[in-house]
Amino acid sequence: MRELTVDLGDRSYPIYIGEGLLHRAAELFAKHGVSLKSPLMIVSDANVADTYLGPLEEQLRSAGYLTVSITVPSGESSKSLSVFESVITKALEAGLDRHSTIVALGGGVVGDLAGYAAAAYMRGIRFIQIPTTILAHDSSVGGKVAVNHPLAKNIIGAFHQPEIVLYDLQTLQTLPGREVRSGLAEVIKHGLIWDAGFVSWIEENMAKLLSLDPESLGYALYKGCSVKAEVVSKDEREQDLRAILNLGHTIGHALEAVAGYGELTHGEAIAIGMVGSARIGVELGAPEEVYEVTRRLFISCGLPVGIPAHYDTDAIMSAMMRDKKFKEGRMVFVVPTAIGRVEIDKNMSADLVRRTVEQLKGETGQA
Ligand SMILES: NC(=O)c1ccc[n+]([C@@H]2O[C@H](COP(=O)([O-])OP(=O)(O)OC[C@H]3O[C@@H](n4cnc5c(N)ncnc54)[C@H](O)[C@@H]3O)[C@@H](O)[C@H]2O)c1
Ligand SMILES: O=C(O)C(=O)C[C@@H](O)[C@H](O)[C@H](O)COP(=O)(O)O
Numbered sequence: 016m017r018e019l020t021v022d023l024g025d026r027s028y029p030i031y032i033g034e035g036l037l038h039r040a041a042e043l044f045a046k047h048g049v050s051l052k053s054p055l056m057i058v059s060d061a062n063v064a065d066t067y068l069g070p071l072e073e074q075l076r077s078a079g080y081l082t083v084s085i086t087v088p089s090g091e092s093s094k095s096l097s098v099f100e101s102v103i104t105k106a107l108e109a110g111l112d113r114h115s116t117i118v119a120l121g122g123g124v125v126g127d128l129a130g131y132a133a134a135a136y137m138r139g140i141r142f143i144q145i146p147t148t149i150l151a152h153d154s155s156v157g158g159k160v161a162v163n164h165p166l167a168k169n170i171i172g173a174f175h176q177p178e179i180v181l182y183d184l185q186t187l188q189t190l191p192g193r194e195v196r197s198g199l200a201e202v203i204k205h206g207l208i209w210d211a212g213f214v215s216w217i218e219e220n221m222a223k224l225l226s227l228d229p230e231s232l233g234y235a236l237y238k239g240c241s242v243k244a245e246v247v248s249k250d251e252r253e254q255d256l257r258a259i260l261n262l263g264h265t266i267g268h269a270l271e272a273v274a275g276y277g278e279l280t281h282g283e284a285i286a287i288g289m290v291g292s293a294r295i296g297v298e299l300g301a302p303e304e305v306y307e308v309t310r311r312l313f314i315s316c317g318l319p320v321g322i323p324a325h326y327d328t329d330a331i332m333s334a335m336m337r338d339k340k341f342k343e344g345r346m347v348f349v350v351p352t353a354i355g356r357v358e359i360d361k362n363m364s365a366d367l368v369r370r371t372v373e374q375l376k377g378e379t380g381q382a
């Protein structure tokens with residue numbers, strides 16, 4: 016087992032990463048003071064619950080925990096106010112109190128939804144992340160929790176840090192191929208914003224990552240979580256540095272909202288967004304290789320690098336203006352300056368972004 020810390024003073028917490036860790040949930044919950052007297056609620060989705068919920072409930076009940084569960088539909092549509100309300104209703108019916116814990120067992124959708132429920136219920140109760148997707152190496156760390164509005168992604172949310180992150184890499188073996196590729200988009204992002212050496216390593220090991228080779232995957236996710244933990248430890252509430260974690264997300268989030276949540280996965284949308292950001296970086300003076308390497312990486316990962324031609328450019332631009340990083344009439348945009356390095360442009364030209372969106376519509380993903 017590997018262990019990392021998100022360093023936030025008295026709210027610091029560990030990320031446990033390893034094979035078979037789900038079987039140690041009861042032991043780790045006890046170590047971190049999860050109450051045996053107040054009900055604990057597990058939130059999962061239909062796909063995840065099928066395989067992983069029963070054994071976890073059984074383990075926790077045998078250890079004396081008062082466990083209740085709610086299973087929401089799989090997919091991005093569950094990050095909605097109506098599903099959020101059903102989670103809160105379940106918490107009330109089950110008698111969760113201020114010493115209760117909400118456990119997110121699933122990918123980023125369940126993590127964001129359950130985390131927001133934990134942040135809001137009784138103005139905040141304890142929360143544990145058990146990520147089960149590759150993408151969730153990112154979403155389970157850092158405390159951003161939210162649901163979507165039809166007009167804007169993640170627009171109703173909070174910062175609410177988990178007590179622990181328990182990442183059992185064995186659960187990743189049941190992921191469908193599309194979710195493997197999608198999750199790798201955030202791994203690649205962590206390289207592109209922070210660590211050129213890691214980018215080269217990813218490129219060399221892409222085939223192993225795509226085939227879920229446990230050793231390569233374990234290393235990549237440990238590295239990805241390390242970058243995330245370091246950035247969040249330095250700037251928990253995104254006053255400045257943390258914005259770099261948004262590379263590709265201004266365009267990506269707009270695409271997710273305009274397409275209708277769930278048509279593109281989050282990883283697919285931000286892969287396109289990162290290619291667009293690299294194009295913009297080169298326009299603003301970064302070496303051409305920034306664009307070439309970024310595009311090549313996503314193609315080799317089997318992710319899209321262009322915007323489907325039927326997406327409406329005006330709608331995409333309007334959605335970007337509703338992004339959290341659009342402030343005082345200015346677009347804040349993360350721009351690559353070299354491989355492994357980015358800058359935060361606090362007054363990005365909307366015209367340049369529009370031109371880039373148009374160019375991305377002509378992108379086929381062929382060399
Ligand atoms: N809070 C953050 O910092 C943060 C960071 C990145 C992404 N996100 C959010 O995360 C969400 C995307 O997360 P995601 O890609 O994990 O999507 P997801 O949670 O929808 O999971 C993807 C699919 O995989 C299935 N699944 C999950 N685990 C499985 C397993 N072990 N075996 C088989 N199937 C499994 C799910 O049922 C779902 O169908 C987006 O809403 C995005 O905005 C949040
Ligand atoms: O943790 C962060 O900060 C991130 O930006 C990570 C992103 O990968 C993630 O998709 C996040 O939810 C986006 O944040 P938002 O504030 O733009 O909604």
Ligand SMILES: [Zn+2]
Nearest residue numbers: 201264281285
């Ligand atoms: Zn993301």
